[in-house]
Amino acid sequence: MRKSTLMTTATKLILATALLPLFLNISARGAEVKMKYRMPALMMVTWAEWPEEPVQQDVMAQFILSQGFNSVEVEVDKLEMCRRNGLYARLGDGDINNLLKTAARLKDDKSVFAYFISDRRRRNSFPGFAQVARAFEKVDPNHPTMFINRANWNEFHDFTAQVKPKLLDFYHYHWARYPERRYIYLATFRELGVKNGIPVMRCVGGNSPLPQLRQTFYTSLAYGIQGFHFWPPWMFSYNREGDKPVLKDGKIVPRVNVPTLAEVAREIKPLGSILINLRSTAVYHTKPVHPEAPGAASFPQDHWLQLSGEQMLAGFFKSEDNGDYLMVVNCDAGNEREATLSMKAPVTLVERMDKRTGKWQAVAINSKDGRVVFNLKLSAGNGELFKVKRETGQ
Numbered sequence: 001m002r003k004s005t006l007m008t009t010a011t012k013l014i015l016a017t018a019l020l021p022l023f024l025n026i027s028a029r030g031a032e033v034k035m036k037y038r039m040p041a042l043m044m045v046t047w048a049e050w051p052e053e054p055v056q057q058d059v060m061a062q063f064i065l066s067q068g069f070n071s072v073e074v075e076v077d078k079l080e081m082c083r084r085n086g087l088y089a090r091l092g093d094g095d096i097n098n099l100l101k102t103a104a105r106l107k108d109d110k111s112v113f114a115y116f117i118s119d120r121r122r123r124n125s126f127p128g129f130a131q132v133a134r135a136f137e138k139v140d141p142n143h144p145t146m147f148i149n150r151a152n153w154n155e156f157h158d159f160t161a162q163v164k165p166k167l168l169d170f171y172h173y174h175w176a177r178y179p180e181r182r183y184i185y186l187a188t189f190r191e192l193g194v195k196n197g198i199p200v201m202r203c204v205g206g207n208s209p210l211p212q213l214r215q216t217f218y219t220s221l222a223y224g225i226q227g228f229h230f231w232p233p234w235m236f237s238y239n240r241e242g243d244k245p246v247l248k249d250g251k252i253v254p255r256v257n258v259p260t261l262a263e264v265a266r267e268i269k270p271l272g273s274i275l276i277n278l279r280s281t282a283v284y285h286t287k288p289v290h291p292e293a294p295g296a297a298s299f300p301q302d303h304w305l306q307l308s309g310e311q312m313l314a315g316f317f318k319s320e321d322n323g324d325y326l327m328v329v330n331c332d333a334g335n336e337r338e339a340t341l342s343m344k345a346p347v348t349l350v351e352r353m354d355k356r357t358g359k360w361q362a363v364a365i366n367s368k369d370g371r372v373v374f375n376l377k378l379s380a381g382n383g384e385l386f387k388v389k390r391e392t393g394q
Contacts, residue, residue: 033197037144037166042272043113043201043227044265045071045090048236051245054081056252061085063254064236068265071113073233076102079111088113090146090229096132104139112143114167119148123155126162133163148203151185152178160192168193171203171231175212183285183296186223190280193224201227206235206261211380213264215333218383221271222315222327224280230261270358271385278317278325286312286339289331304390309339312378324388330378339376347372349389360387 046069050057057078062085064072071088072078082089090113091106093099099115106112117132118125129147136145144166149156151172160168170189174182193200202225204216217228239246239253246253256262285296286307296313299306307314311332317325330337343350345367351360363386365374378384 033194035199036197037199039167039199039201039226039276040088040110040113041070042268042276043071043088043229044069044269045073045088045113045227045229046235047073047233049234049238050074050078050081051238051252056245057081058085059251060236060238060254061087067236067256067262068267068269069235069262073116073229079106079109083109083111087111090114090116092116100135100139103136103143107140107142114144114146115140116146120150121147122153123158126155126159129159129163133165137166151181151189156189156192160196164196166198167227168196168198168200169202169227170200173205173231174216175208176205182219183289186219186225187283187297190223190225190283194280199226201225201229203229203231206230206232206258208260209333210260210263211333213260213381214267214379214383215329215331215381217264217268218327218329218381219313219331221268221275222313222329222383223283224315224317226276230258235261267355270355271353274325274353274385275317275327278319280315281318282316284314284316285331286310304344305388306342307339308342309337311337312339324390325386326388327383327385328376328378329383330381333381336377336379339378341374341376342368343372343388343390345370345372346391347388348391349387350374351387353385353387 046064048060048064050060058081061081065086071090072082073090073092074082075093076091079089079091089111091099091102093102096117103115115136118129121129133145146167146169147159147163147165149159149170151170156170168189170185172178172182172185189200189202202220208216220228235257237255237257239255283297284299284303286309287298288310289296305314305326307328311330313329313331315327319325328339328341347365350363350365352363354361363374365372376384
């Protein structure tokens with residue numbers, strides 16, 4: 001039995017490595033391309049069970065916001081509720097023609113996030129999707145259409161070329177299927193987004209243990225992912241007795257059905273307002289990476305930052321004023337790990353975003369062999385966002 005398992009793993013790695021050149025058509029460095037569409041926020045899209053009364057819907061909406069989510073999958077009848085409560089609406093409709101008619105009235109509505117069109121369709125649907133995308137853009141040029149790509153089908157290059165979407169969306173539940181492809185897909189979708197000037201979001205399997213969820217989110221953020229939605233989607237509901245809601249002080253009692261997912265959503269919320277305004281420029285991994293993770297680019301020897309420690313990555317970003325940001329992630333979902341960051345001098349300031357307070361905190365740095373260094377310890381799957389002030393020309 002053990003021999004059979006090893007052969008299966010080896011076969012997967014061979015296939016993943018063979019497919020790698022097909023996926024990574026452009027380099028790990030992201031050349032600046034004018035964005036065709038910008039996300040309004042780091043999107044955390046969820047589903048909820050809605051009570052009938054508008055006042056109770058508001059209770060649910062505020063509860064959702066308190067758990068770190070800012071967008072809900074709804075039809076147009078819930079749009080006013082979203083407006084009242086500061087939620088973004090990912091709008092859908094069983095009749096796409098009705099949705100198109102609705103879109104014509106909503107081009108200036110800041111509560112609309114996107115129009116959901118389709119999930120998991122093959123290459124022969126792409127010409128039709130292109131027509132749908134153009135039809136929606138004609139009546140509403142400000143909000144994107146959503147088509148969810150199944151990464152495992154490996155048709156996303158054709159999808160992007162034919163449909164020319166404003167937003168690229170995919171799903172890959174890497175803790176359950178093809179885990180050896182996780183960085184191949186992250187790198188490929190990041191590069192497609194950079195090349196085409198469009199943001200990328202992904203659907204995440206939400207029922208994984210907490211360290212695995214952290215690894216999924218932080219590695220995705222480091223690769224420039226700017227939005228998430230989830231499967232299974234039924235995240236929020238409320239207590240009932242029979243067919244009637246339980247009321248406490250006249251209000252429904254909402255509940256979180258996947259507490260670990262909400263914990264990570266609350267944890268990354270302070271990062272959203274920073275990351276959404278940054279441009280992903282590169283992602284590099286330390287050696288050795290996880291033995292089942294081909295597709296991870298190594299640090300160039302002349303890069304201004306070097307990172308030590310096994311199974312670590314750094315995602316690099318630039319702000320509009322050319323400031324340097326990076327997210328360091330422990331890719332090991334099973335163990336705490338330590339890393340050393342070594343930066344080419346002169347570096348005048350390093351700050352870490354405190355996820356508990358949402359404020360920047362100065363990092364104690366040292367000098368060694370003409371470089372600026374500091375050590376970092378990360379729990380399993382965790383990540384940290386840093387801002388680095390370097391002198392001009394570095």
